[in-house]
Amino acid sequence: MKNKKLTAQTQLDMLVDFGRQLSSETHFDKLLALTAKQISKIIGARHCFIFIKDEKHGEWCSKIARGKGLKYTEVHLPAEGDSIAALVARTGETVNIIDAYNDPRFAKGLDLITGFKTETVLAVPLLNKEGRVIGVFQLNNKENGAAFDKNDEGLLRLLSNLASGNIEIAALYEDVKLSNTEIIYRLAITSEFRDQNDTKIHLRNIAGNSYRIARAMGLGEQAAEVIKDASLLHDIGKVAIPDYILLKPGKLSEEEYELMKAHTFYGGKILQGSKSKVLRTAHKMSLYHHERWDGSGYPAGLKGEAIPLEARIVAAADVFDALCMRRVYKNSWKISEAYKYMLERSGKDFDPKVIEAFKAAFNQIKMSYIGAEPRRQ
Numbered sequence: 001m002k003n004k005k006l007t008a009q010t011q012l013d014m015l016v017d018f019g020r021q022l023s024s025e026t027h028f029d030k031l032l033a034l035t036a037k038q039i040s041k042i043i044g045a046r047h048c049f050i051f052i053k054d055e056k057h058g059e060w061c062s063k064i065a066r067g068k069g070l071k072y073t074e075v076h077l078p079a080e081g082d083s084i085a086a087l088v089a090r091t092g093e094t095v096n097i098i099d100a101y102n103d104p105r106f107a108k109g110l111d112l113i114t115g116f117k118t119e120t121v122l123a124v125p126l127l128n129k130e131g132r133v134i135g136v137f138q139l140n141n142k143e144n145g146a147a148f149d150k151n152d153e154g155l156l157r158l159l160s161n162l163a164s165g166n167i168e169i170a171a172l173y174e175d176v177k178l179s180n181t182e183i184i185y186r187l188a189i190t191s192e193f194r195d196q197n198d199t200k201i202h203l204r205n206i207a208g209n210s211y212r213i214a215r216a217m218g219l220g221e222q223a224a225e226v227i228k229d230a231s232l233l234h235d236i237g238k239v240a241i242p243d244y245i246l247l248k249p250g251k252l253s254e255e256e257y258e259l260m261k262a263h264t265f266y267g268g269k270i271l272q273g274s275k276s277k278v279l280r281t282a283h284k285m286s287l288y289h290h291e292r293w294d295g296s297g298y299p300a301g302l303k304g305e306a307i308p309l310e311a312r313i314v315a316a317a318d319v320f321d322a323l324c325m326r327r328v329y330k331n332s333w334k335i336s337e338a339y340k341y342m343l344e345r346s347g348k349d350f351d352p353k354v355i356e357a358f359k360a361a362f363n364q365i366k367m368s369y370i371g372a373e374p375r376r377q
Protein backbone atom coordinates (compact mmCIF):
# COMPACT_ATOMS: atom_id res chain seq x y z
CA MET A 1 0.00 0.00 0.00
CA LYS A 2 2.82 2.39 0.84
CA ASN A 3 3.65 4.97 -1.86
CA LYS A 4 1.22 3.33 -4.20
CA LYS A 5 -1.66 5.36 -5.44
CA LEU A 6 -4.85 3.38 -5.66
CA THR A 7 -6.63 3.58 -8.96
CA ALA A 8 -10.16 4.95 -8.99
CA GLN A 9 -11.46 1.56 -10.01
CA THR A 10 -9.79 -0.21 -7.11
CA GLN A 11 -11.16 2.39 -4.72
CA LEU A 12 -14.63 1.92 -6.13
CA ASP A 13 -14.38 -1.84 -5.71
CA MET A 14 -13.25 -1.35 -2.14
CA LEU A 15 -16.17 0.99 -1.48
CA VAL A 16 -18.70 -1.48 -2.79
CA ASP A 17 -17.07 -4.19 -0.74
CA PHE A 18 -17.10 -1.97 2.33
CA GLY A 19 -20.80 -1.21 1.92
CA ARG A 20 -21.54 -4.92 1.79
CA GLN A 21 -19.47 -5.76 4.86
CA LEU A 22 -21.04 -2.90 6.82
CA SER A 23 -24.54 -4.23 6.48
CA SER A 24 -23.60 -7.72 7.65
CA GLU A 25 -22.02 -6.66 10.94
CA THR A 26 -24.28 -5.69 13.85
CA HIS A 27 -21.82 -6.15 16.68
CA PHE A 28 -20.75 -2.64 17.70
CA ASP A 29 -17.04 -3.16 18.39
CA LYS A 30 -16.57 -5.41 15.39
CA LEU A 31 -18.33 -2.88 13.17
CA LEU A 32 -15.97 -0.12 14.33
CA ALA A 33 -12.93 -2.33 13.82
CA LEU A 34 -14.08 -3.22 10.34
CA THR A 35 -14.80 0.40 9.49
CA ALA A 36 -11.43 1.63 10.75
CA LYS A 37 -9.61 -1.05 8.81
CA GLN A 38 -11.40 -0.37 5.56
CA ILE A 39 -11.07 3.38 5.84
CA SER A 40 -7.33 3.31 6.44
CA LYS A 41 -7.01 0.96 3.50
CA ILE A 42 -9.19 2.89 1.08
CA ILE A 43 -7.70 6.30 1.83
CA GLY A 44 -4.25 5.10 2.75
CA ALA A 45 -3.60 6.42 6.23
CA ARG A 46 -1.25 5.14 8.89
CA HIS A 47 -3.59 5.64 11.84
CA CYS A 48 -7.33 5.68 12.08
CA PHE A 49 -9.47 6.66 15.05
CA ILE A 50 -13.21 6.49 15.36
CA PHE A 51 -14.19 8.69 18.26
CA ILE A 52 -17.60 8.07 19.76
CA LYS A 53 -19.05 10.34 22.43
CA ASP A 54 -19.07 8.66 25.81
CA GLU A 55 -21.80 10.68 27.53
CA LYS A 56 -21.34 9.04 30.90
CA HIS A 57 -17.69 9.98 31.25
CA GLY A 58 -17.79 13.19 29.21
CA GLU A 59 -15.16 11.93 26.79
CA TRP A 60 -14.44 11.14 23.20
CA CYS A 61 -13.51 7.52 23.18
CA SER A 62 -11.90 5.69 20.31
CA LYS A 63 -12.06 2.02 21.16
CA ILE A 64 -10.49 1.35 17.83
CA ALA A 65 -7.16 2.93 17.18
CA ARG A 66 -5.57 1.35 14.17
CA GLY A 67 -1.98 1.78 13.26
CA LYS A 68 1.30 -0.07 13.32
CA GLY A 69 2.96 -0.07 16.72
CA LEU A 70 0.21 1.76 18.57
CA LYS A 71 0.58 1.04 22.25
CA TYR A 72 -3.08 1.47 23.06
CA THR A 73 -6.12 0.27 21.24
CA GLU A 74 -8.32 2.57 23.27
CA VAL A 75 -7.94 6.34 23.41
CA HIS A 76 -9.89 8.77 25.58
CA LEU A 77 -9.98 12.54 25.09
CA PRO A 78 -11.95 15.12 27.10
CA ALA A 79 -15.25 16.02 25.43
CA GLU A 80 -14.64 19.77 25.55
CA GLY A 81 -10.86 19.78 25.21
CA ASP A 82 -8.71 21.23 22.42
CA SER A 83 -8.37 17.93 20.55
CA ILE A 84 -9.16 17.72 16.89
CA ALA A 85 -12.00 15.33 17.67
CA ALA A 86 -13.59 17.95 19.93
CA LEU A 87 -13.01 20.68 17.32
CA VAL A 88 -14.67 18.67 14.57
CA ALA A 89 -17.57 17.77 16.82
CA ARG A 90 -18.05 21.41 17.85
CA THR A 91 -17.95 22.90 14.36
CA GLY A 92 -19.25 19.96 12.37
CA GLU A 93 -16.61 20.77 9.77
CA THR A 94 -13.89 18.81 8.05
CA VAL A 95 -10.41 19.46 9.38
CA ASN A 96 -7.48 18.92 7.05
CA ILE A 97 -4.08 19.63 8.55
CA ILE A 98 -0.97 19.61 6.40
CA ASP A 99 1.71 20.30 8.97
CA ALA A 100 0.44 19.46 12.42
CA TYR A 101 3.13 20.97 14.61
CA ASN A 102 2.85 24.30 12.78
CA ASP A 103 -0.92 24.42 12.86
CA PRO A 104 -2.75 26.29 15.65
CA ARG A 105 -5.68 23.84 15.49
CA PHE A 106 -3.48 20.92 16.45
CA ALA A 107 -3.09 19.92 20.08
CA LYS A 108 -0.47 17.40 21.14
CA GLY A 109 -2.82 15.52 23.44
CA LEU A 110 -3.27 12.51 21.21
CA ASP A 111 0.44 12.22 20.40
CA LEU A 112 1.23 12.23 24.10
CA ILE A 113 -1.05 9.23 24.51
CA THR A 114 -0.05 7.31 21.41
CA GLY A 115 3.64 8.18 21.39
CA PHE A 116 3.43 9.02 17.69
CA LYS A 117 4.36 12.14 15.84
CA THR A 118 1.44 13.47 13.88
CA GLU A 119 2.26 15.12 10.58
CA THR A 120 -0.99 15.25 8.69
CA VAL A 121 -4.59 14.90 9.90
CA LEU A 122 -7.89 14.47 8.17
CA ALA A 123 -11.00 14.41 10.34
CA VAL A 124 -14.71 14.54 9.58
CA PRO A 125 -17.81 14.37 11.76
CA LEU A 126 -19.95 11.29 11.92
CA LEU A 127 -23.50 12.57 11.63
CA ASN A 128 -26.71 10.72 12.34
CA LYS A 129 -29.87 11.12 10.29
CA GLU A 130 -30.93 14.20 12.25
CA GLY A 131 -27.57 15.78 11.54
CA ARG A 132 -26.36 15.46 15.12
CA VAL A 133 -22.67 14.65 15.62
CA ILE A 134 -22.36 11.16 17.10
CA GLY A 135 -18.67 10.70 16.46
CA VAL A 136 -15.55 11.71 14.59
CA PHE A 137 -13.48 9.84 12.02
CA GLN A 138 -9.87 10.85 12.23
CA LEU A 139 -6.99 9.75 10.03
CA ASN A 140 -3.43 10.60 10.97
CA ASN A 141 -0.43 10.57 8.64
CA LYS A 142 -1.16 9.71 5.06
CA GLU A 143 0.67 6.63 3.84
CA ASN A 144 2.89 8.16 1.18
CA GLY A 145 4.01 11.06 3.34
CA ALA A 146 1.95 13.52 1.34
CA ALA A 147 -0.92 15.61 2.63
CA PHE A 148 -4.55 14.52 2.48
CA ASP A 149 -6.14 16.14 -0.57
CA LYS A 150 -9.63 17.19 -1.65
CA ASN A 151 -10.29 13.69 -2.98
CA ASP A 152 -9.50 12.20 0.40
CA GLU A 153 -11.80 14.71 2.09
CA GLY A 154 -14.69 13.78 -0.16
CA LEU A 155 -13.97 10.10 0.22
CA LEU A 156 -13.82 10.25 4.02
CA ARG A 157 -17.08 12.20 4.17
CA LEU A 158 -18.67 9.63 1.91
CA LEU A 159 -17.38 6.74 4.03
CA SER A 160 -18.57 8.50 7.14
CA ASN A 161 -22.05 8.87 5.66
CA LEU A 162 -22.03 5.25 4.56
CA ALA A 163 -21.09 3.99 7.99
CA SER A 164 -23.03 6.34 10.26
CA GLY A 165 -26.40 4.63 9.93
CA ASN A 166 -24.95 1.23 10.74
CA ILE A 167 -22.89 2.58 13.61
CA GLU A 168 -25.87 4.27 15.20
CA ILE A 169 -28.05 1.19 14.86
CA ALA A 170 -25.31 -1.06 16.25
CA ALA A 171 -24.89 1.29 19.22
CA LEU A 172 -28.63 1.23 19.96
CA TYR A 173 -28.75 -2.52 19.52
CA GLU A 174 -25.80 -2.96 21.87
CA ASP A 175 -27.55 -0.84 24.46
CA VAL A 176 -30.80 -2.79 24.18
CA LYS A 177 -28.92 -6.09 24.36
CA LEU A 178 -27.05 -4.98 27.47
CA SER A 179 -30.12 -3.73 29.26
CA ASN A 180 -32.05 -6.87 28.32
CA THR A 181 -29.40 -9.12 29.77
CA GLU A 182 -29.23 -6.94 32.86
CA ILE A 183 -32.99 -7.02 33.39
CA ILE A 184 -33.04 -10.80 32.99
CA TYR A 185 -30.18 -11.16 35.42
CA ARG A 186 -31.80 -8.88 38.01
CA LEU A 187 -35.11 -10.68 37.65
CA ALA A 188 -33.38 -14.03 38.10
CA ILE A 189 -31.65 -12.80 41.25
CA THR A 190 -34.95 -11.80 42.86
CA SER A 191 -36.29 -15.28 42.27
CA GLU A 192 -33.22 -17.12 43.49
CA PHE A 193 -31.87 -15.13 46.38
CA ARG A 194 -34.36 -16.49 48.86
CA ASP A 195 -33.06 -20.04 48.82
CA GLN A 196 -29.38 -19.71 48.07
CA ASN A 197 -26.57 -17.81 49.68
CA ASP A 198 -24.55 -17.97 46.48
CA THR A 199 -27.18 -16.84 44.03
CA LYS A 200 -24.80 -14.95 41.79
CA ILE A 201 -22.36 -17.83 41.55
CA HIS A 202 -25.20 -20.28 40.97
CA LEU A 203 -26.68 -18.16 38.17
CA ARG A 204 -23.31 -17.58 36.56
CA ASN A 205 -22.59 -21.32 36.70
CA ILE A 206 -25.93 -22.33 35.20
CA ALA A 207 -25.52 -19.82 32.39
CA GLY A 208 -21.91 -20.85 31.79
CA ASN A 209 -22.66 -24.58 31.84
CA SER A 210 -25.63 -24.18 29.51
CA TYR A 211 -23.61 -22.09 27.08
CA ARG A 212 -20.71 -24.54 26.99
CA ILE A 213 -22.94 -27.57 26.55
CA ALA A 214 -24.81 -25.79 23.76
CA ARG A 215 -21.56 -24.91 21.97
CA ALA A 216 -20.21 -28.45 22.41
CA MET A 217 -23.42 -29.73 20.82
CA GLY A 218 -22.57 -27.69 17.75
CA LEU A 219 -24.94 -24.77 18.25
CA GLY A 220 -23.80 -21.43 16.87
CA GLU A 221 -22.61 -18.49 18.91
CA GLN A 222 -25.92 -16.63 18.71
CA ALA A 223 -28.11 -19.60 19.57
CA ALA A 224 -25.84 -20.44 22.50
CA GLU A 225 -26.03 -16.84 23.73
CA VAL A 226 -29.82 -17.05 23.76
CA ILE A 227 -29.64 -20.27 25.77
CA LYS A 228 -27.18 -18.68 28.14
CA ASP A 229 -29.39 -15.66 28.88
CA ALA A 230 -32.60 -17.67 29.05
CA SER A 231 -31.11 -20.22 31.45
CA LEU A 232 -30.93 -17.53 34.12
CA LEU A 233 -34.71 -17.65 34.37
CA HIS A 234 -35.28 -21.41 34.49
CA ASP A 235 -36.21 -21.34 38.22
CA ILE A 236 -38.11 -18.04 38.18
CA GLY A 237 -41.22 -19.98 39.25
CA LYS A 238 -39.66 -20.45 42.70
CA VAL A 239 -40.92 -16.93 43.53
CA ALA A 240 -44.32 -18.53 44.03
CA ILE A 241 -43.08 -21.20 46.48
CA PRO A 242 -43.61 -20.35 50.16
CA ASP A 243 -40.55 -19.95 52.39
CA TYR A 244 -41.46 -22.83 54.70
CA ILE A 245 -40.92 -25.19 51.78
CA LEU A 246 -38.19 -23.45 49.87
CA LEU A 247 -36.06 -22.80 52.95
CA LYS A 248 -36.77 -25.99 54.82
CA PRO A 249 -33.44 -27.19 56.21
CA GLY A 250 -34.31 -30.86 55.94
CA LYS A 251 -35.92 -33.25 53.54
CA LEU A 252 -39.28 -32.24 52.04
CA SER A 253 -42.35 -34.32 52.84
CA GLU A 254 -44.10 -35.88 49.89
CA GLU A 255 -46.77 -33.23 50.04
CA GLU A 256 -44.23 -30.41 50.23
CA TYR A 257 -42.33 -31.84 47.29
CA GLU A 258 -45.54 -31.90 45.23
CA LEU A 259 -45.98 -28.18 45.98
CA MET A 260 -42.31 -27.57 45.15
CA LYS A 261 -42.72 -29.20 41.76
CA ALA A 262 -45.23 -26.50 40.87
CA HIS A 263 -42.35 -24.03 40.43
CA THR A 264 -42.12 -25.34 36.86
CA PHE A 265 -45.77 -24.57 36.30
CA TYR A 266 -45.46 -21.06 37.78
CA GLY A 267 -42.36 -20.38 35.72
CA GLY A 268 -44.27 -21.38 32.62
CA LYS A 269 -47.10 -19.04 33.58
CA ILE A 270 -44.81 -16.10 34.23
CA LEU A 271 -42.97 -16.45 30.94
CA GLN A 272 -45.64 -17.64 28.56
CA GLY A 273 -46.77 -15.78 25.46
CA SER A 274 -43.73 -13.60 24.89
CA LYS A 275 -42.56 -12.64 21.40
CA SER A 276 -38.94 -12.33 22.50
CA LYS A 277 -36.64 -15.17 21.50
CA VAL A 278 -34.89 -15.20 24.85
CA LEU A 279 -38.14 -15.24 26.81
CA ARG A 280 -39.66 -17.94 24.63
CA THR A 281 -36.59 -20.05 25.27
CA ALA A 282 -36.80 -19.24 28.98
CA HIS A 283 -40.43 -20.30 28.94
CA LYS A 284 -39.60 -23.77 27.64
CA MET A 285 -36.73 -24.05 30.08
CA SER A 286 -38.69 -23.05 33.15
CA LEU A 287 -41.57 -25.34 32.28
CA TYR A 288 -39.55 -28.42 31.27
CA HIS A 289 -36.18 -28.33 33.05
CA HIS A 290 -37.26 -31.13 35.41
CA GLU A 291 -38.43 -33.45 32.67
CA ARG A 292 -36.31 -36.56 32.29
CA TRP A 293 -35.13 -38.31 29.16
CA ASP A 294 -36.83 -41.58 30.21
CA GLY A 295 -40.14 -39.84 30.86
CA SER A 296 -40.03 -40.02 34.66
CA GLY A 297 -39.74 -36.27 35.24
CA TYR A 298 -42.25 -33.49 35.88
CA PRO A 299 -44.53 -31.64 35.24
CA ALA A 300 -45.62 -33.31 31.99
CA GLY A 301 -43.67 -36.59 31.94
CA LEU A 302 -42.35 -35.79 28.47
CA LYS A 303 -39.89 -38.29 27.05
CA GLY A 304 -36.81 -38.07 24.82
CA GLU A 305 -36.85 -35.50 22.09
CA ALA A 306 -40.37 -34.46 23.02
CA ILE A 307 -38.58 -32.43 25.68
CA PRO A 308 -37.37 -29.18 24.09
CA LEU A 309 -33.61 -29.20 23.50
CA GLU A 310 -33.15 -26.01 25.52
CA ALA A 311 -34.74 -27.69 28.52
CA ARG A 312 -32.62 -30.83 28.09
CA ILE A 313 -29.51 -28.66 28.14
CA VAL A 314 -30.44 -26.58 31.18
CA ALA A 315 -31.56 -29.73 33.02
CA ALA A 316 -28.01 -31.08 32.95
CA ALA A 317 -26.45 -27.67 33.62
CA ASP A 318 -28.76 -27.23 36.61
CA VAL A 319 -28.41 -30.60 38.28
CA PHE A 320 -24.63 -30.59 38.00
CA ASP A 321 -24.56 -27.19 39.65
CA ALA A 322 -27.11 -28.16 42.33
CA LEU A 323 -24.94 -31.15 43.26
CA CYS A 324 -21.77 -29.09 43.52
CA MET A 325 -23.39 -26.36 45.61
CA ARG A 326 -24.47 -26.50 49.20
CA ARG A 327 -28.21 -26.15 49.74
CA VAL A 328 -30.23 -25.69 52.94
CA TYR A 329 -31.14 -29.35 52.59
CA LYS A 330 -27.86 -30.89 51.42
CA ASN A 331 -24.10 -30.57 51.44
CA SER A 332 -22.06 -29.96 48.32
CA TRP A 333 -20.71 -32.93 46.45
CA LYS A 334 -17.18 -33.31 45.22
CA ILE A 335 -16.79 -32.28 41.59
CA SER A 336 -15.63 -35.78 40.67
CA GLU A 337 -18.67 -37.38 42.34
CA ALA A 338 -21.04 -34.99 40.62
CA TYR A 339 -19.34 -35.68 37.28
CA LYS A 340 -19.70 -39.42 37.78
CA TYR A 341 -23.37 -39.01 38.69
CA MET A 342 -24.08 -37.06 35.50
CA LEU A 343 -22.54 -39.81 33.39
CA GLU A 344 -24.46 -42.51 35.25
CA ARG A 345 -27.75 -40.71 34.63
CA SER A 346 -27.15 -40.40 30.88
CA GLY A 347 -30.07 -41.96 29.01
CA LYS A 348 -32.12 -42.00 32.23
CA ASP A 349 -32.46 -38.41 33.46
CA PHE A 350 -30.45 -36.80 30.70
CA ASP A 351 -30.24 -36.78 26.93
CA PRO A 352 -27.14 -38.87 26.05
CA LYS A 353 -26.13 -36.26 23.45
CA VAL A 354 -26.28 -33.55 26.11
CA ILE A 355 -24.08 -35.64 28.38
CA GLU A 356 -21.61 -36.25 25.53
CA ALA A 357 -21.38 -32.49 25.10
CA PHE A 358 -21.10 -32.04 28.87
CA LYS A 359 -18.15 -34.45 28.84
CA ALA A 360 -16.54 -32.68 25.91
CA ALA A 361 -16.89 -29.30 27.61
CA PHE A 362 -16.05 -30.53 31.09
CA ASN A 363 -12.51 -29.19 31.18
CA GLN A 364 -13.95 -25.71 30.80
CA ILE A 365 -17.01 -26.33 32.97
CA LYS A 366 -15.04 -27.55 35.94
CA MET A 367 -12.92 -24.37 36.02
CA SER A 368 -15.86 -22.51 37.58
CA TYR A 369 -16.09 -25.06 40.40
CA ILE A 370 -12.53 -25.69 41.44
CA GLY A 371 -12.30 -22.69 43.78
CA ALA A 372 -15.72 -23.50 45.21
CA GLU A 373 -14.90 -26.95 46.53
CA PRO A 374 -13.52 -25.98 49.97
CA ARG A 375 -16.92 -24.52 50.84
CA ARG A 376 -17.98 -28.07 51.57
CA GLN A 377 -18.74 -28.62 55.24
Ligand code: C2E
Nearest residue numbers: 245246247248249250251252260290319322323327329330
Ligand atom coordinates in the same frame (compact mmCIF):
# COMPACT_ATOMS: atom_id res chain seq x y z
P1 C2E B 1 -32.29 -27.45 43.50
O1 C2E B 1 -31.77 -27.49 44.88
O2 C2E B 1 -31.76 -26.36 42.64
O3 C2E B 1 -32.00 -28.85 42.81
C1 C2E B 1 -32.20 -29.04 41.42
C2 C2E B 1 -32.19 -30.48 41.04
O4 C2E B 1 -30.87 -31.00 41.27
C3 C2E B 1 -33.11 -31.38 41.82
O5 C2E B 1 -34.40 -31.35 41.28
C4 C2E B 1 -32.43 -32.73 41.65
O6 C2E B 1 -32.74 -33.24 40.38
C5 C2E B 1 -30.96 -32.36 41.65
N1 C2E B 1 -30.43 -32.50 43.02
C6 C2E B 1 -30.21 -31.55 43.93
N2 C2E B 1 -29.67 -32.06 45.05
C7 C2E B 1 -29.56 -33.39 44.85
C8 C2E B 1 -29.06 -34.50 45.65
O7 C2E B 1 -28.61 -34.31 46.78
N3 C2E B 1 -29.10 -35.72 45.07
C9 C2E B 1 -29.56 -35.94 43.83
N4 C2E B 1 -29.56 -37.17 43.34
N5 C2E B 1 -30.05 -34.93 43.06
C10 C2E B 1 -30.04 -33.67 43.55
P2 C2E B 1 -35.63 -31.75 42.21
O8 C2E B 1 -35.31 -32.94 43.05
O9 C2E B 1 -36.83 -31.86 41.33
O10 C2E B 1 -35.79 -30.54 43.17
C11 C2E B 1 -36.25 -29.30 42.76
C12 C2E B 1 -36.06 -28.26 43.81
O11 C2E B 1 -36.82 -28.60 44.95
C13 C2E B 1 -34.64 -28.13 44.33
O12 C2E B 1 -33.86 -27.28 43.53
C14 C2E B 1 -34.88 -27.56 45.70
O13 C2E B 1 -35.13 -26.15 45.62
C15 C2E B 1 -36.14 -28.23 46.12
N6 C2E B 1 -35.86 -29.45 46.91
C16 C2E B 1 -35.71 -30.70 46.46
N7 C2E B 1 -35.53 -31.56 47.47
C17 C2E B 1 -35.53 -30.82 48.61
C18 C2E B 1 -35.37 -31.12 50.00
O14 C2E B 1 -35.20 -32.28 50.42
N8 C2E B 1 -35.44 -30.07 50.88
C19 C2E B 1 -35.63 -28.79 50.45
N9 C2E B 1 -35.67 -27.80 51.36
N10 C2E B 1 -35.79 -28.46 49.14
C20 C2E B 1 -35.74 -29.47 48.24
Ligand code: SIN
Nearest residue numbers: 083084085109110118
Ligand atom coordinates in the same frame (compact mmCIF):
# COMPACT_ATOMS: atom_id res chain seq x y z
C1 SIN C 1 -5.87 15.47 19.28
O1 SIN C 1 -6.86 15.19 18.62
O2 SIN C 1 -5.86 15.66 20.49
C2 SIN C 1 -4.56 15.57 18.63
C3 SIN C 1 -4.72 15.55 17.17
C4 SIN C 1 -3.88 14.52 16.56
O3 SIN C 1 -2.88 14.10 17.09
O4 SIN C 1 -4.29 14.10 15.49
Ligand code: SIN
Nearest residue numbers: 235263289290318322
Ligand atom coordinates in the same frame (compact mmCIF):
# COMPACT_ATOMS: atom_id res chain seq x y z
C1 SIN D 1 -35.47 -26.52 40.72
O1 SIN D 1 -35.76 -25.84 41.66
O2 SIN D 1 -36.00 -26.49 39.69
C2 SIN D 1 -34.47 -27.39 40.82
C3 SIN D 1 -33.27 -26.76 40.76
C4 SIN D 1 -33.14 -25.99 39.69
O3 SIN D 1 -33.84 -26.23 38.77
O4 SIN D 1 -32.29 -25.11 39.82
Ligand code: FE
Nearest residue numbers: 234235289290
Ligand atom coordinates in the same frame (compact mmCIF):
# COMPACT_ATOMS: atom_id res chain seq x y z
FE1 FE E 1 -35.98 -26.10 39.09
